[in-house]
Structure formats: C-alpha cells, structure tokens
Amino acid sequence: MGILNRTPASVDADRPASADFLRVLAAASVGSFHIWQQSWQGAGPLTHWLRAGSVGVDWLVLLSAFCLFLPWANAVARGTPLPQTRPADFYRRRALRLLPAYYASLLFSLGLAVHRGGWDATLAKDLAAHLTLTQQLFPCSYLSTRLNGAAWTLTVFALFYLVFPWLAPRCVRYPVPVLAALCAVQAGYTLWLLPRYGGEKYSSLFNQFPAFCGVLAVGLAAALVFAKLARAPWTSRFWPRVLCTALGVGALVCLDAQLRAQACAAQFQRFQLTHRMPLAVTAAAVVVCFGLGLNLPHFVRRGLARLSALTYSFYLWHQMLTVFLKYDLHLPAWAGTTPPNQTGDAAWMLRANALYWAAALAVSAAAYYGVERPAAHRLSQTAQEMRAEKAR
Secondary structure, eight states: OOTTOSSOOOOOSSSOHHHHHHHHHHHHHHHHHHHHHHHOOOOGGGHHHHHTGGGHHHHHHHHHHHHHHHHHHHHHHHTOOOOOOOHHHHHHHHHHHHHHHHHHHHHHHHHHHHHHHOOOHHHHHHHHHHHTTOGGGSHHHHTTOSSOGGGGHHHHHHHHHHHHHHHHHHHHHSHHHHHHHHHHHHHHIIIIIGGGOOHHHHHHHTTSGGGGHHHHHHHHHHHHHHHHHTTSGGGGSHHHHHHHHHHHHHHHHHHHHHHHHHHHOSSHHHHHHHTHHHHHHHHHHHHHHHHHSOOOOHHHHHHHHHHHHHHHHHHHHHHHHHHIIIIISOTTTOOSSSOGGGGTOHHHHHHHHHHHHHHHHHHHHHHIIIIIHHHHHHHHHHHHHHHHHHHO
16 A cells, blocks of 8 residues: 555564665664775765664664564563563574675675785684674674674674574563663773773773673564554554654654764764664664654655665675775776875775665675575475475
C-alpha cells in the first residue's frame, strides 16, 4: 500500500525498513568521513556530516543490538516461546555471515602492506590480531595497523556476539537491571576510567568495547519498545502513523544538530565519547519512529534493503580502496609528493571525490555478490550437510 493510504498496512515488526535506512545512513556517513579525509571535497551545508561522519560507527553498533535482539523482543510481545539458539549455532551463523567477506578484504590489505613495506615480525603480529578479530586490543594492530584500518570495529562486534547468547535471555527476563548494568559499564568507563588517561593512550581506549555497552543497551531497549508498540491497536489508524513519521523526521533533525556540534568540537574524541549516549538515543528514535510511521512504497523498501545488504562490504573496502587509489595509483592523476587537495586544486578534489565514491560502490557490489553472499551460502550449505551426516 502507498505511503498516503488512509488505511496503512500493518507495521513490519520483523524487518522494519527504518533499520535499513539507518544502516545505509550510517555507512554513508562513515564513508563520507573517510573519503573526505582524502579528497577534502566539501558538501556545502552538509559538510558537517563529512567531518563528523565517523560517529556512524555508533549507529552500526546500535543496529547490531537492535536487529539481533528483535526476534527475542517480538517473541515477548507476541507471547510466544523465545528463540532457542545454542551459543555454538549462533557463533557459527555470525562467522558464516561476516568472516568470508572480511578475510577477502584482509587478504587485499595484506598484499598492499607487503608491497609497500615488505614482511616483518610487526606485520605478522598485526595479521594475527586481525585474523582473530582482536586487533583493537593491541596498539600496533589498532592505531598503527598496516592492514585495513576500518576493521577495528569488528573487535567490538565480536565481543558483543560472544556475550549475546548469554545476554539476550537475561534481557528478556530482567530488562531493567540488565540495561542499567550495561549503561553503568559505559558510564563508569567513560566518566571515571578514561579521564585518568590522556594523549595517545586515550585515543586507543575511547572506542573499546566498554565504551559501547550503553549504546548496545539502547539498541536492546529500542527493540523491546518497537516490538511492543508495533502491535498496538492505534497502528492501524492513519493519523497516529503520521505522528510517528513526524517524530522520526524530528529525530533526524536532532541527529543533524548533534553532528553539527560534533563537527565543531575542539576535542573531537572526548566530545564523541561524552555525547555518545544522546546520539544513540536519537538514532534509536529514528529507527523506532520511522518503523512505526507510514508505509514506504514497496520499491523504496526494496531499494533500501538492497543498499543495506551492501553496507558491510562497503564498510570493509571503502577506506583502504580510497587510500590505494590516491597514494598507490595516484588517481585521479597527480605528480610530485604533495597531493593536489593540499595545494587547493578544486577540480582535482571534485574528480577525486567522484572517483572514490564510484570505486567504493562498485567494489562493494562486486564483493557482496562475488564473495560475501555466495561464500556465506556455500559455507552454510556445507555446515548443514555436515550436521545431517553426523545425525545419521
């Protein structure tokens, strides 16, 4: 049904398009930040989204908690049995979903690292940390990595996936204590522990897993709220859904204001850390309010879903690909030792921005359709065949 239908279709409680929307927005924000770092091409009145786009990582962490926990929240709202998943099965599904594409991008970055600086013991340690998703725990593989610099977030996701099978059922049974405990971990880490550090040490600690526990709590809480409200009687009426859409627009405007403040902050990292929770709550409001709002046309929902599917590969490839094109291939063409953006070459900056975005999107699509999706499908089939063989 159309967006202006006076009898809106029921809310999609299993896969809200608003989650796809925020995922695309988050990936685009992070990509804009990294590409802007290399091209210096502004975006007029939206330039603050380029300068502060790195906070999109926070939204991706939020969405991971929201989407993973949503089946549990829906079961609670419906009054049906909770999903029964053994930790080993959960870990296997996550690994099949994430590791093939990640290792493919890691292989490319390893080839670049060897080509640029050769093989040595430091690179071996760097590679070992990346292979085990522990890169963020070691300075040489986090702040000083010669491999894919954007992959540090996988350490945060891996730690969350590690505790999720234990966390989800307890969040269902004791939501307030569990969510409060997660928020307390982030608050204690942010307000008590990190102020004791400064300089480079602070930079290596402000994005560690404890600093995201409150963000994860917001994602879990948003799933519970959304699942509950999605089944309310008023969702079958037009004007309440209009109000939810308007609230979603208001949350998006608030998000824009927060990014503007972030972009102007003198101490970028400290500002991001201390404002991480308001930013997460606002992003959660975007997901919940738009998810409960008016229905998008089918082609828009399908387009968002397809773009959302590309975001993981895009995240893995866009930064290192941009740096490779600029410094290894000197594209768009430039000579000397000083990149044209540093000399104020506006035409080059415009061409670079267009090239880096086009290349990132093209390689992301190729990686998704050529590696991520077929590898996950094939490995999943193999795992099913092995379990069936074992059961005989």
